Every structure is written in C-alpha cells, then in structure tokens.
Amino acid sequence: xxxxxxxxIRKSRRARSAxxxxxxxxxxxxxxSGITLLVIMAAIAVFLTYRAVLAISEDSTNFLTTSxxxxxxxxxxxxxxxxxxxxxxxxxxxxxIAVPVAxxxxxxxxxxxxxxxxxxxxxxVDLLAAVxxxxxxxxxxxxxxxxLGGLNQxxxxxxxxxxIFDRSSDGVARNLFTVGILLAIMILPIITNVTREVFLQxxxxxxxxxxxxxxxxxxxxxxxxxxxxxxxxxxxxxxGLGRALGETMAxxxxxxPSFVISGHLLDPGGGTFAQNIAAKFNEADEFGRDALIASGxxxxxxxxxxxxxxxxxxxxRKEYSGAAA
Numbered sequence: 001x002x003x004x005x006x007x008x009i010r011k012s013r014r015a016r017s018a019x020x021x022x023x024x025x026x027x028x029x030x031x032x033s034g035i036t037l038l039v040i041m042a043a044i045a046v047f048l049t050y051r052a053v054l055a056i057s058e059d060s061t062n063f064l065t066t067s068x069x070x071x072x073x074x075x076x077x078x079x080x081x082x083x084x085x086x087x088x089x090x091x092x093x094x095x096x097i098a099v100p101v102a103x104x105x106x107x108x109x110x111x112x113x114x115x116x117x118x119x120x121x122x123x124x125v126d127l128l129a130a131v132x133x134x135x136x137x138x139x140x141x142x143x144x145x146x147x148l149g150g151l152n153q154x155x156x157x158x159x160x161x162x163x164i165f166d167r168s169s170d171g172v173a174r175n176l177f178t179v180g181i182l183l184a185i186m187i188l189p190i191i192t193n194v195t196r197e198v199f200l201q202x203x204x205x206x207x208x209x210x211x212x213x214x215x216x217x218x219x220x221x222x223x224x225x226x227x228x229x230x231x232x233x234x235x236x237x238x239x240g241l242g243r244a245l246g247e248t249m250a251x252x253x254x255x256x257p258s259f260v261i262s263g264h265l266l267d268p269g270g271g272t273f274a275q276n277i278a279a280k281f282n283e284a285d286e287f288g289r290d291a292l293i294a295s296g297x298x299x300x301x302x303x304x305x306x307x308x309x310x311x312x313x314x315x316x317r318k319e320y321s322g323a324a325a
Contacts, residue, residue: 002218007271012187018252026106029126033279042271044300045300046299048293048296048297049297051266051289051290051294052290052293052297054287054290055071055076055078055290055291055293055294055296056294057289058075058076058287059071059076059077059078059079059291060075060077061078061079062079063079063080063294064079064080064081065079065081066078066079066080066081066302067081067082067259067260067261068259069082069237069259069280071284071288072284072285072287072288072289076287076291078291078300080273080294081261082259082260082261082270082297083271083276083295084273084298085261085268085270085271086176086255086271086272086275086304087245087273087274087299088179088271089176089265090176090179090180090244090251090272091180091183091241091245092180092181092319093176093177093181093183093184093242093265094112094181094183094184094186094187094240094244095184095187095237095240095244096180096184097180097181098183098184098185098187098188098191098240098292098295099182099191099233099240101184102188102189102192102195102236102240103191103195103233104189105125105192105196106195106196106198106199107175107221107225107252109121109122109125109192109196110196110199110200111199111217111221111225114121118325119253122196122235123194123210123280125171125189125192125193125196126157126189126193126289128188128189129189129190129193131246133248133249133250134187134249134250134253136182136185136186136250136266137182137249137250137251137252137253137254138253140182140250140253140254141238141253141254143174143252144173144178144179144181144182145174145177145254146172146173148173148177148178148181149172149173151173152167152173152175152177152266155167155169155266158268161324163263163264164263164264164265165264165265165266166266167264167266167267168263168264168267169267169268171256171267171268172268173266174254174255174256174268174298175255175256175265175266175268175270176246176255176265176269176270177265177266177271178254178255179251179254179255179270179272180265181252181305182250182251183243183244183247183250184260185289186243186244186247186250187240187241187243187244188240189302190236190239190240191236191237191239191240192242193236194232194235194236194239195233195236196231198228198229198230198232199225199229200313201228201229202224202225202228202229203228206224206228207220207224207225210223210224231313231314231316232314234310235310235311235314238306238307238309238310238313239307239310241306242303242306242307242310245273245303245306246274246299246303247272247274247301248274248275248277248278251274251275252274252275252278252279252322255270255271255272255275256268256269257269257270257271257275257276257279258270258271259271271300273295273299274299276292276295277296279284279291286306
C-alpha cells in the first residue's frame with residue numbers, strides 16, 4: 001500500500017511579504033504620515049474656529065451678510081459678503097475660460113500633436129505650473145491690466161446691454177474680470193496636466209475599435225476619450241478651482257479692492273478672502289486679526305468642500321480610479 005503525504009501548506013507570497021521587517025516599517029511610516037496629516041488638519045481647524053468665535057462674538061452685525069469691514073471700530077462691524085462674492089465670481093470667470101482651453105490643449109498633446117512636438121509642449125505646460133504666483137501677479141499688473149483697457153471698452157460698447165459688462169465708471173482694468181483672466185492663466189497648467197494624463201489612460205482597444213468601425217478622429221474622441229475621461233476632467237477642474245479660490249499675491253497685486261458688491265464686472269473694485277487677509281493683516285490689531293482669521297475659516301471650509309467633492313467624483317468611476325492607480 002502506497003501512502004501519500006500532503007505537503008505543508010505554504011503561506012502565500014503576500015502573507016510572507018507582510019511579515020518582512022521592511023514592510024512593517026514602511027506600513028508604520030505610511031500610517032503615521034496619514035495620521036499626522038489628519039492631526040495637522042484638525043489642529044488648523046480648531047485654531048481657526050477658536051479665533052473666529054472670539055471675533056464673531058464681538059461682531060455687532062451679521063458676519064455672513066454684512067458688506068463692510070471695520071473690525072477696529074466700536075462697535076465692531078465686519079462681514080464676508082463682499083469677499084465671498086468676489087472670490088466666487090473671479091473663480092467662476094477663471095473656470096469658464098480655463099477649462100475649455102485646458103481640455104483642448106490636453107487633447108492636442110495626447111491625440112493630435114506628433115510625438116516630437118507633444119513632449120516639448122507637455123514639458124512647457126509643466127513648467128508653467130511651477131511659476132510663482134507673484135510672477136503672475138507682476139505680469140498681470142504690468143502687462144495684462146494696461147492691455148485689457150481696449151477689451152473692456154469693446155465689451156462695454158457691444159455687450160453693455162447685458163448689465164454684467166456695463167461699465168459705469170472709467171478707470172484701469174483692476175477689476176474682477178481681469179482677476180478672473182489672470183486666475184484662468186494660472187490654473188490652466190494644473191487642469192491641462194491632469195486632463196492630459198487622464199486622456200492618455202484611455203484603453204487603446206476602445207480607440208482602435210472605433211477606428212475599425214469607420215469613425216473619424218473627432219468621433220473617436222467624442223465616443224471613447226471624453227466619456228472615459230469625464231470624471232477626470234471634472235476632478236482636474238475642481239483642483240484648479242481650489243487654486244483659484246485660495247490665490248493671494250497675484251490677486252492682491254492686480255485687484256483694486258473695495259467693499260462694494262457690484263454686478264458690473266468691468267468696474268474697479270471687489271475683493272477676495274485671500275487678498276483681504278494679505279492686505280490687512282499687518283495693519284490689524286489683535287481683534288482685527290481674529291476677524292481676518294474668521295474670514296480665513298470660511299475660505300478653509302470652502303476649499304475642503306471643493307477638494308472633498310473632487311475625491312468623491314474620482315471614487316465614483318472605478319474605471320478611472322483603476323487607470324490612474
């Protein structure tokens with residue numbers, strides 16, 4: 001009688017690798033880094049909330065609806081209505097300009113341009129993302145503002161009936177419209193880079209199948225590339241929106257701030273959260289700084305919501321998450 005012995009069950013390769021000292025150290029470092037990041041974010045939120053409560057408790061008006069900023073007065077009067085309006089309007093203008101242009105550039109680099117041209121062009125776009133914001137601000141103040149006077153006049157002459165482009169006062173183009181154009185130029189590389197990487201992850205079999213069925217280049221993009229990259233485009237746009245919402249120095253150099261809410265985008269004036277904090281922080285007393293921190297808390301919350309929405313959109317599409325992994 002022949003007896004057979006069953007060989008001992010070996011641990012899987014993943015189980016063996018999980019017991020290695022290097023893997024345990026890396027797991028601990030990764031977990032510790034994630035916990036540290038959460039602790040830092042929580043500490044920032046607690047600090048902002050504490051200082052904001054001190055200021056808002058002394059505010060004699062409604063913090064959310066008041067369009068005046070005078071925390072040094074007694075009683076203190078300050079609110080974020082103008083700042084919220086200027087931040088949202090300038091960011092929306094930037095998104096309306098930057099997103100279509102970024103999608104076009106990303107499609108050109110990934111599907112139209114020859115390889116000898118695509119690589120240098122992608123490298124130039126990457127370099128634009130590394131330019132400091134103060135450089136964009138100086139360029140906007142010295143070049144963009146003077147040359148946008150003619151565009152503002154043209155918009156007033158031909159589109160003034162829309163009220164939005166009706167210029168009620170003359171002056172240089174230090175307005176929310178100029179800020180929106182400058183922010184569009186600044187966020188363009190971010191949206192372009194992410195969108196380009198998403199388009200490059202489109203399965204080649206989908207494109208080749210569409211070409212085999214007789215589709216044109218544009219039909220391949222419309223039926224295969226854009227549907228696959230839709231969530232990536234939205235996520236890239238939200239990342240750019242987060243940059244536009246929190247931009248400080250470029251806006252502070254270009255914008256002529258005033259605490260007046262006006263639907264005339266071509267009139268000088270307006271303000272944003274970051275620009276107001278940068279302009280008034282040095283001259284503010286202790287209570288005034290608490291008021292500025294209160295406005296910063298609102299911007300902090302808006303930015304977290306934008307980033308959270310971006311992560312939620314990425315998680316919705318498993319095929320995009322798998323391609324980007």
